[in-house]
Amino acid sequence: MIYARALGQALSDALGGDERVVLLGEDIADPYGGAFKVTKGLSTAFPDRVRTTPISEAAIVGVAAGLALAGYRPVVEIMFGDFLGLCFDQIANHIAKYEAMYNGQATCPVIIRTPSGGGRGYGPTHSQSLEKHFLGIPQLKVFAASLVHDPSALLSRALGQAAPVLHIEHKSLYPLEPLARSEVIGTVVDLAGGDAPPTVSIRHVPRESCAATVVAYGYQAEIARRVQARLALEEEIFVELLVPAQLAPLDWEPLEASTAVTASLLTIEEGTSGWSWGTEIAAEMSRRRFGQLRRPVEVLASAPEVIPGARDLERRVLTGEAQIEQAMRRAAG
Amino acid sequence: MIAVGIPTTDVNSETAELIKWYVADRAAVSEEQPLAEVETSKAILDITAPADGFVLHDARVGDQLSLAEPLAFVFASVEELERHVADAQVAVAPSSAERVTEPARRRAAELDVDLDLLLRRSGDLITTAVVEAAADPSPDSEQPLPEPLAAPPGIRRIALIGAGLGATQVLDILRGDEEQRTIAIVDDDPKLWGITVADTPVIGGVQRLLALRAQDAVDAAIIAVGTSVPARVRLREICRQAGLPLANAIDRTARIATGVQFGSGNIVCAFCHFGVGTTVGDNNFISAYNSFDHHSVIGSNIATGPGCMTSGVVKIGDRCRLGTGIFIEPHVELGEGVRVASGATIVASVPPDHTVKTRHTTTVVVPNRQ
Numbered sequence: 001m002i003y004a005r006a007l008g009q010a011l012s013d014a015l016g017g018d019e020r021v022v023l024l025g026e027d028i029a030d031p032y033g034g035a036f037k038v039t040k041g042l043s044t045a046f047p048d049r050v051r052t053t054p055i056s057e058a059a060i061v062g063v064a065a066g067l068a069l070a071g072y073r074p075v076v077e078i079m080f081g082d083f084l085g086l087c088f089d090q091i092a093n094h095i096a097k098y099e100a101m102y103n104g105q106a107t108c109p110v111i112i113r114t115p116s117g118g119g120r121g122y123g124p125t126h127s128q129s130l131e132k133h134f135l136g137i138p139q140l141k142v143f144a145a146s147l148v149h150d151p152s153a154l155l156s157r158a159l160g161q162a163a164p165v166l167h168i169e170h171k172s173l174y175p176l177e178p179l180a181r182s183e184v185i186g187t188v189v190d191l192a193g194g195d196a197p198p199t200v201s202i203r204h205v206p207r208e209s210c211a212a213t214v215v216a217y218g219y220q221a222e223i224a225r226r227v228q229a230r231l232a233l234e235e236e237i238f239v240e241l242l243v244p245a246q247l248a249p250l251d252w253e254p255l256e257a258s259t260a261v262t263a264s265l266l267t268i269e270e271g272t273s274g275w276s277w278g279t280e281i282a283a284e285m286s287r288r289r290f291g292q293l294r295r296p297v298e299v300l301a302s303a304p305e306v307i308p309g310a311r312d313l314e315r316r317v318l319t320g321e322a323q324i325e326q327a328m329r330r331a332a333g
Numbered sequence: 334m335i336a337v338g339i340p341t342t343d344v345n346s347e348t349a350e351l352i353k354w355y356v357a358d359r360a361a362v363s364e365e366q367p368l369a370e371v372e373t374s375k376a377i378l379d380i381t382a383p384a385d386g387f388v389l390h391d392a393r394v395g396d397q398l399s400l401a402e403p404l405a406f407v408f409a410s411v412e413e414l415e416r417h418v419a420d421a422q423v424a425v426a427p428s429s430a431e432r433v434t435e436p437a438r439r440r441a442a443e444l445d446v447d448l449d450l451l452l453r454r455s456g457d458l459i460t461t462a463v464v465e466a467a468a469d470p471s472p473d474s475e476q477p478l479p480e481p482l483a484a485p486p487g488i489r490r491i492a493l494i495g496a497g498l499g500a501t502q503v504l505d506i507l508r509g510d511e512e513q514r515t516i517a518i519v520d521d522d523p524k525l526w527g528i529t530v531a532d533t534p535v536i537g538g539v540q541r542l543l544a545l546r547a548q549d550a551v552d553a554a555i556i557a558v559g560t561s562v563p564a565r566v567r568l569r570e571i572c573r574q575a576g577l578p579l580a581n582a583i584d585r586t587a588r589i590a591t592g593v594q595f596g597s598g599n600i601v602c603a604f605c606h607f608g609v610g611t612t613v614g615d616n617n618f619i620s621a622y623n624s625f626d627h628h629s630v631i632g633s634n635i636a637t638g639p640g641c642m643t644s645g646v647v648k649i650g651d652r653c654r655l656g657t658g659i660f661i662e663p664h665v666e667l668g669e670g671v672r673v674a675s676g677a678t679i680v681a682s683v684p685p686d687h688t689v690k691t692r693h694t695t696t697v698v699v700p701n702r703q
Contacts, residue, residue: 002397037374120347175348175397185432185458204458234435236460 003147004174008038010152011075014159015046018073021159023050024060025077025113035079036115036174057086061112065095068108073159080126081116081168084134095164096140107162111155117170117219117270118318123309127318129271129302131168135248135280142247144217145169147179148188148200148225149245157197168247170219170270179225186232193251196244201254203240204232210240211332213258215281216268217244220319224268227325237332239266247277252288255281259289266298266331270319273301300327334417335383336403339371346373348397351404355379358390359414368405371398382407387414433459443564444468444521469523469538478541479527479534481517481550489513490552491580492542494568496520496528496535499557499618503600504531506584507555513580516551517542539568543575553580556598556616562652566634569598569616579616596633608645620657625649638675650685 001009014021023039029052033040043050053060057078064074078084084091091112098108118127134142141163143154158165181188186205190198202225203210216224221243231237240258244250259265265285267278278299285297303317339349349371356362362382369380382388386407398404408414432452433441441448441464451459451467484490489512493500496518507515518535519542520526525535536545545551554577558564572579579598583589587605596615605619608626614633623637626645635649638657643649648666656675667673668685677689 035374185456205460209460209462232434232458233431236434236436 001177002174003145003151003176003178004036004038006178007145007151007155007169007174008040008042010155011039012042012045013152014073014075014155015042015049018159020071020073021049022067022072022074023077024053024064024074026053026055026060026079028052028077034077036171038113038169038174039077057083058090061087061090061095061110064110064112065090065098065108068095068110068164069098069106073109073111075111075113075159078112078114080122081114081130082125082128084112084114084130084166087112088133091134091140091164091166092137096137099162100139108164109159109162110164111158111167112165113167113169115171115174116168117172118307118314119172119219119320121309121311121314124306127307127314129168129170129269131166131247132269132271132276134166135277139163141165141249143167143197143245144247145173146200146218146221146243146245147173147176148181148202148221148243149197150178154197154245168218172219173222176222191242191251191254191257193244193246193253196246196249196251199242199244199251199254201240201242201258202228203238204229205238207240207258207261210238210258210262212239212264212266212328213242213255213262214239214266214268214328214331215242215244215255217247217277218270220268220270220324223321224324224328227321227328231325231328231332237329239328239332250281252284255285256288259285259293263292263294264298264331265293266300266327268300268319268324268327270302272304273299274304276301295331298327298331300324334409334413335386335407337368337380337383337388337405337407338403339373339378339380339398339400341373341376341378341400346375346400348399349373349378351392351394351396351398352377353394354390356388358388359411360388362386362388362407371404373400380404384409387411389414389417434461437461437464439563440464443561465521468521478537481536481545482514482533484514484516489580490516490550491582492516492545492551492554493518493533493557494520494539494542494554494572495556495558496522496525496530497558499600500530500533502602503555503557503582504533506582506600506602509585510582513553513582517545518557539571543571543577546575546577551577553578554598555580555582555600557600558618562634562636562654565616565618565636566652569634572598584621590627602639614651632669 028034028039029043064076067074095108095110098106116129143165186203189201191201192198228241242254267281269277282297282299302319305317308314352370352372354369355367363385366382367379368382371378386409389406392398392404437459440461446464446468491513515533518533521538528535556565556568581599583601584603586603587601589607590609592610593607594612598616601619602621604622606624610628611625613631616634618636620637620639622639623641625643628645629643629647631649632651634651635653637655640658641655643661644663646664647661650667650669652670653667654672658676659673660678662680665679666682670686671683673689674691677691
């Protein structure tokens with residue numbers, strides 16, 4: 001089952017299992033079923049609780065906030081992650097603050113799902129990965145969909161807690177099949193993350209034989225996994241790949257444990273470089289492992305430019321397979 | 334055979350779902366007849382036959398199809414369709430490729446390690462380290478390794494790497510050499526340790542050689558592996574890192590003209606000719622009866638078969654592998670990593686990492702007449 005279907009199935013299970021779950025978003029109802037077909041069939045099965053809304057992201061998220069305060073479990077779809085700017089105020093100044101402002105007497109468990117990322121020629125305003133602007137907002141959790149985490153387990157974890165969650169789904173993941181762990185030569189293990197969902201570790205040989213730790217999320221994790229496998233099989237360059245499902249707050253324990261052995265760290269993201277997830281990890285890990293890394297933390301991100309519409313130009317700007325391979329070789333060197 | 338794709342300019346989709354087939358697998362179809370219905374994120378499309386013929390399904394209902402890949406093929410005849418199916422079944426032979434790294438595969442070939450056995454023994458990735466451990470299973474063997482032969486002062490003490498057929502050739506070449514003497518052979522196959530090749534003992538693996546070098550008990554090495562260019566490159570790198578120089582072994586019957594420059598680590602077998610002003614790089618294995626005419630440039634890490642002849646001013650790039658009986662015209666340049674089949678006559682330059690094949694074979698085998 002491709003990732004978009006698996007996500008739809010998880011939403012269907014949530015709607016079926018909990019009367020308080022409602023879905024809101026632009027064009028999510030049948031027959032269109034959402035711009036990326038994730039919610040296809042759900043409005044037919046749950047006509048009262050799956051609603052297509054007018055085109056106003058601030059209103060959609062504001063309504064969701066009200067529903068959550070009133071005891072519902074709203075799941076919102078923002079058609080493109082680029083439109084998150086329109087709901088920034090609702091998220092940062094309202095949804096994330098209510099629980100603390102009302103001293104725990106009110107909670108606002110809104111889940112905001114949104115496709116991110118480029119690679120499809122959609123141009124400057126439909127291709128971005130804006131999640132870095134939402135990292136570090138107190139009380140807001142940022143999740144990233146991946147092919148190595150079970151979307152159903154992630155969604156039920158999000159629904160089972162009081163904190164609001166921004167759920168980033170790179171659009172290139174939708175048509176892909178989730179990773180069959182049995183097909184990986186080596187080990188794929190869930191490193192338990194306490195409050196956070198597990199970070200998945202993928203490596204082809206024991207950690208002691210890995211020359212670097214690579215941390216990536218979403219679609220970049222999938223590209224990194226392919227490069228990791230190719231370098232391992234063709235050249236015996238071995239790295240450990242860590243894929244967290246929760247970008248912020250980040251569980252540092254897997255990174256600490258892995259870099260204690262490999263002494264080298266590479267971060268990968270598709271958002272623009274500078275002031276980013278990777279730079280925050282670099283700062284924190286440089287502090288935690290001060291003097292114990294054999295080279296500076298390598299931070300790989302997209303060029304800090306407006307994303308062009310032409311695909312060949314877009315490819316030069318966004319983090320891709322070639323850049324990941326080069327960075328991985330450097331980190332393992 | 335015509336591949337049937339999904340004709341759409343829909344930039345919103347990279348895949349489409351196959352909704353249904355209108356015609357059965359292998360059925361006869363006519364041009365423009367609808368074959369299948371697919372759905373992209375924007376539209377439902379009918380896919381029609383591009384020509385009259387017989388259709389072969391290449392997808393199942395419910396599949397997410399890449400817009401860049403065909404979902405069916407149309408063949409002019411049933412026979413053509415059947416041939417295609419038969420070929421396709423041969424092509425998808427199961428493979429263990431994903432379980433063995435490329436370096437491990439090469440190392441296993443060098444060490445003669447049975448990869449199938451290793452694959453059966455463990456579900457882990459087979460790496461070079463696993464292969465080398467399997468090749469050297471007996472660290473507990475108490476047999477003392479033989480010591481290298483002695484050499485009079487002033488004679489260069491040479492160790493050969495590789496105890497195979499290449500070693501017998503090098504030993505023969507060095508037999509008449511008054512300045513160098515072979516004192517030992519090393520080989521990473523433990524089964525060979527303790528034997529002698531033409532009275533020269535195999536004293537252990539490459540590690541032993543490096544230990545002897547550290548004790549200053551050996552002056553230079555010669556890589557006596559003839560056929561595997563990757564092995565020659567790898568061993569040369571090991572020697573370089575250990576600061577162990579490579580010596581040349583040049584047969585005394587070779588004719589070396591004025592102004593020829595040799596690098597190091599070259600093996601030149603009997604009756605070779607190097608024309609005026611020719612330069613030769615490092616670590617080459619030149620078989621018997623090779624002739625490189627004047628002002629040619631021979632790179633490094635090259636292996637040739639017997640009877641390769643070049644005209645003047647020919648360049649042979651690094652890592653080239655030449656078969657037997659090859660002629661090369663003047664001013665031809667072979668790029669790095671070029672491989673040439675036996676019997677080729679090369680009249681034009683070859684770009685790097687290409688293979689020269691011969692278009693016809695002249696050997697016909699028939700039973701003897703009574």
